[in-house]
Amino acid sequence: MTDQLADVTPNDAPDDMPTIATRRPLAPYLALGLALLIAGFVILLARAPKGDAPESAATPLLNAAAPNLTGKTMNGDTFDLASRRGSWVVLNFFSSTCTPCREEHPALVEFYDAQAAKPPESRVELVTSVFAQDEAPVRKFFAEQGGGWPVVFDPNNAAALAYSIAKVPETWIIDPFGVVRKHVITTLTAERLELLISQLRAGVPNP
Amino acid sequence: MNSTFGNLGVTLAVTASLAGFVTSAVGLMRRRPQLVRFGPVFARMVLVGAIVAAIAMERAIITRDFSLAYVAKVGSTKTPALYNFAAMWSALQGSILLWGLVLAGYTVAVVRRFRKRLGDPLVAWALTVMLGVCTFFFLLMAGPANPFLRLAVPASEGTGPNPLLQNHILVAFHPPILYLGYVGFTVPFAFAIAALITGRVGEGWLLETRRWTLFAWGLLTLGIVLGAWWSYEVVGWNGFWGWDAVENASFLPWLTATAFIHSVLVQERRGMLRVWNLSLLCATFSLTILGTFLTRSGVVESVHAFSGGSIGPWLLTFFGITVALALGLMAWRGDRLRSPGAFDSPLSREGAFLINNLLFALFAFVVLLGTVFPLIIEATQNKRVAVGRPFFDAMTMPIGLALLTMMAIAPVLPWRKASTELLRDRLFWPAWCGVGALALSVVLGGSGVAALVAFTLGGFAAGAAGRQLVLATRRQGLRGLVGRANGGMVVHIGVILVAVGLAASQSYARTSDVSLKPGESTVFGGHTIVYVGKDVVETKQSRAERARVTIDGVEYAPAQVLFNSNGQIVPRPSVRTRPWGDVYLSLAKPVAADGTANLQIVLNPLIMWLWIGGLVMGFGTVLAMFPGRKRRLATDAASAPIPEPRPHAEPDPVLA
Numbered sequence: 001m002t003d004q005l006a007d008v009t010p011n012d013a014p015d016d017m018p019t020i021a022t023r024r025p026l027a028p029y030l031a032l033g034l035a036l037l038i039a040g041f042v043i044l045l046a047r048a049p050k051g052d053a054p055e056s057a058a059t060p061l062l063n064a065a066a067p068n069l070t071g072k073t074m075n076g077d078t079f080d081l082a083s084r085r086g087s088w089v090v091l092n093f094f095s096s097t098c099t100p101c102r103e104e105h106p107a108l109v110e111f112y113d114a115q116a117a118k119p120p121e122s123r124v125e126l127v128t129s130v131f132a133q134d135e136a137p138v139r140k141f142f143a144e145q146g147g148g149w150p151v152v153f154d155p156n157n158a159a160a161l162a163y164s165i166a167k168v169p170e171t172w173i174i175d176p177f178g179v180v181r182k183h184v185i186t187t188l189t190a191e192r193l194e195l196l197i198s199q200l201r202a203g204v205p206n207p
Numbered sequence: 208m209n210s211t212f213g214n215l216g217v218t219l220a221v222t223a224s225l226a227g228f229v230t231s232a233v234g235l236m237r238r239r240p241q242l243v244r245f246g247p248v249f250a251r252m253v254l255v256g257a258i259v260a261a262i263a264m265e266r267a268i269i270t271r272d273f274s275l276a277y278v279a280k281v282g283s284t285k286t287p288a289l290y291n292f293a294a295m296w297s298a299l300q301g302s303i304l305l306w307g308l309v310l311a312g313y314t315v316a317v318v319r320r321f322r323k324r325l326g327d328p329l330v331a332w333a334l335t336v337m338l339g340v341c342t343f344f345f346l347l348m349a350g351p352a353n354p355f356l357r358l359a360v361p362a363s364e365g366t367g368p369n370p371l372l373q374n375h376i377l378v379a380f381h382p383p384i385l386y387l388g389y390v391g392f393t394v395p396f397a398f399a400i401a402a403l404i405t406g407r408v409g410e411g412w413l414l415e416t417r418r419w420t421l422f423a424w425g426l427l428t429l430g431i432v433l434g435a436w437w438s439y440e441v442v443g444w445n446g447f448w449g450w451d452a453v454e455n456a457s458f459l460p461w462l463t464a465t466a467f468i469h470s471v472l473v474q475e476r477r478g479m480l481r482v483w484n485l486s487l488l489c490a491t492f493s494l495t496i497l498g499t500f501l502t503r504s505g506v507v508e509s510v511h512a513f514s515g516g517s518i519g520p521w522l523l524t525f526f527g528i529t530v531a532l533a534l535g536l537m538a539w540r541g542d543r544l545r546s547p548g549a550f551d552s553p554l555s556r557e558g559a560f561l562i563n564n565l566l567f568a569l570f571a572f573v574v575l576l577g578t579v580f581p582l583i584i585e586a587t588q589n590k591r592v593a594v595g596r597p598f599f600d601a602m603t604m605p606i607g608l609a610l611l612t613m614m615a616i617a618p619v620l621p622w623r624k625a626s627t628e629l630l631r632d633r634l635f636w637p638a639w640c641g642v643g644a645l646a647l648s649v650v651l652g653g654s655g656v657a658a659l660v661a662f663t664l665g666g667f668a669a670g671a672a673g674r675q676l677v678l679a680t681r682r683q684g685l686r687g688l689v690g691r692a693n694g695g696m697v698v699h700i701g702v703i704l705v706a707v708g709l710a711a712s713q714s715y716a717r718t719s720d721v722s723l724k725p726g727e728s729t730v731f732g733g734h735t736i737v738y739v740g741k742d743v744v745e746t747k748q749s750r751a752e753r754a755r756v757t758i759d760g761v762e763y764a765p766a767q768v769l770f771n772s773n774g775q776i777v778p779r780p781s782v783r784t785r786p787w788g789d790v791y792l793s794l795a796k797p798v799a800a801d802g803t804a805n806l807q808i809v810l811n812p813l814i815m816w817l818w819i820g821g822l823v824m825g826f827g828t829v830l831a832m833f834p835g836r837k838r839r840l841a842t843d844a845a846s847a848p849i850p851e852p853r854p855h856a857e858p859d860p861v862l863a
Binding site for chain 1: 482
């Protein structure tokens with residue numbers, strides 16, 4: 001190999017290649033930029049909440065009187081949670097912009113439809129409280145996806161504040177005495193909801 | 208006793224890998240060859256420790272030693288022998304043990320392969336890096352993911368592996384094959400780091416590791432395809448890929464490794480893209496660690512993440528160290544790495560490889576973004592979102608089609624620069640293959656732009672791959688099928704089969720949900736489907752309620768299987784497989800009290816070719832690993848710039 005370029009390229013080129021020495025150093029800056037980007041990413045990952053956090057969140061409201069929820073429903077009726085004493089209530093905080101809420105919706109529809117088949121004394125009431133959202137998209141969502149239970153527009157998010165809602169969907173199970181018995185912060189299935197309520201009814205302690 | 212032996216094995220492996228790492232590193236830095244010589248000895252001790260630990264674990268599982276917490280979790284007296292054996296890797300701690308075993312095996316394989324060059328600093332540094340990685344994984348086993356923890360009170364019975372992991376023979380093969388691929392990328396990564404440290408950044412180390420990379424890549428490919436197949440055959444959701452975090456975790460390194468095995472050819476031939484290739488290797492390895500973190504720490508939701516354990520911070524720290532090391536070294540050596548050559552024309556083999564690489568990098572970015580997007584949103588806006596298939600499908604389909612296009616054109620391109628006449632000549636037959644594929648699919652009733660484009664490009668690319676194979680076999684006979692260029696074309700044909708199967712099954716699948724009483728029948732897609740009646744098959748571990756259904760007179764039995772160990776009900780599909788399409792039956796709900804069965808019938812055209820394509824890819828990889836036709840030296844005059852007349856150039860001193 002006689003020509004100079006071919007000479008320097010094979011294995012293990014020496015440091016001082018004339019064609020390269022004249023270029024401005026670039027690698028340190030590129031590496032630094034990438035390093036900052038990835039460091040940000042690692043921090044993001046390190047701070048990410050762990051998925052195996054308990055789905056049932058501790059709340060000071062557990063076994064305390066459920067804060068009231070009053071407001072206009074989607075149908076224009078007036079809703080008052082206090083008037084629902086005497087039956088079990090599943091209170092679901094919802095926003096149509098939240099993907100898990102949308103994913104959970106069919107389960108709620110299934111749960112609601114299943115109540116109609118039960119004898120009246122064992123039916124569970126389902127209530128949706130709209131979380132920090134305008135009426136129009138919610139109406140559209142329910143028109144498309146179905147759901148005949150009361151959907152309450154919570155004025156000034158008063159109920160959401162009283163329940164300290166952080167991230168929807170959150171589901172609260174309230175017993176016939178108006179006492180909070182369960183707070184669930186993951187998406188639910190109809191079976192799981194039925195199971196939770198039957199456990200609560202039977203007095204089975206669950207974590 | 209199992210616990211004692213297991214802990215002994217883990218302790219030996221930790222000690223040996225740490226000692227080997229430290230002595231080799233110190234020996235190399237202080238230039239003490241007598242210290243470096245200990246590296247291989249320690250590597251063998253690590254393997255011995257790992258084997259002892261793995262045997263102890265298998266012995267505990269086989270003898271149902273429920274005094275071990277791990278065995279009480281994954282073992283059960285009711286699990287059949289094969290699934291019981293495979294139970295070792297059915298949860299977190301055992302899968303880390305499998306990882307350690309495979310890694311130790313690779314380390315010793317490197318020692319054996321390079322036994323005559325162990326004093327060479329490049330090899331010695333690579334071994335040091337591998338021992339460092341071993342140290343990390345065996346520390347995990349000694350600490351936060353110890354598989355040999357004892358229960359204070361031995362359990363009398365275990366719960367057994369997840370029911371889904373006791374359903375199909377593939378469970379025994381899919382994880383080890385996947386791990387052989389996944390962990391195998393440690394070897395090229397170690398050589399990349401060694402090349403950076405020693406400053407020997409020429410092409411020598413690449414040639415050494417090309418086959419290791421191919422080996423790992425082929426197994427990872429096979430592992431991914433087997434996983435998809437398992438998912439399709441076993442889980443009654445009529446799907447094989449859900450863009451779930453665990454799936455993405457295996458797919459991300461596959462993407463960067465695929466980019467690497469293409470772009471490394473550019474470096475070998477032209478000496479270019481060195482930094483890029485090193486980055487791809489480092490990225491591939493880092494992504495295996497990141498993927499393990501994502502799926503084992505519970506930060507992203509996944510259907511098959513192993514929960515529990517506190518190894519999240521460990522893995523994240525190790526990921527950080529890996530990236531910092533790689534970037535630091537590249538910042539230090541990067542400018543020396545810059546290539547002496549330059550691209551002559553985008554219309555050249557190397558130009559095509561560059562575009563291919565940008566597409567693969569974009570692909571990997573999209574998949575990574577989709578996987579971690581929920582975390583970003585949760586951190587910045589305190590909202591929960593889920594990124595599902597629509598995002599991935601919409602984003603990756605155009606990239607996939609672009610890659611198919613490249614696959615059609617690139618194999619016929621020459622290095623350096625192609626002329627339009629040459630292209631017209633070489634693309635003539637492949638293009639007609641594409642037209643033929645389009646005509647055939649339209650005649651057979653194909654519709655939909657995306658699918659037809661995919662079929663056309665598939666035909667085109669198959670033509671280009673076929674052209675190369677025909678030319679090579681004409682010149683060299685059967686030897687024209689081996690070597691990286693020709694074996695690579697066989698892999699391409701596998702990819703095309705996968706692409707066609709994917710396009711057809713995604714575009715033309717038809718679903719019907721029917722409720723049938725015993726004796727009733729329905730006709731769907733030309734198939735007569737009769738529900739005969741239900742029966743129940745009980746085994747020690749499960750109770751399967753099966754719907755006996757005939758498809759065109761042949762009996763199939765989709766079932767709902769109740770597992771006694773944890774009460775989980777799993778639908779088990781029943782599939783009639785034919786080359787032109789599957790009939791996929793699943794029982795959506797248990798058979799109702801009045802005998803009504805709710806059946807889901809799905810017609811999946813050409814889906815079998817996904818699995819066949821995967822096998823062809825694996826087979827092509829084997830062919831590509833055989834040495835092909837003797838090539839010229841890694842970088843020869845091919846790297847010299849093309850002399851071209853420059854109008855304003857200085858007068859040539861020799862000629863002047």
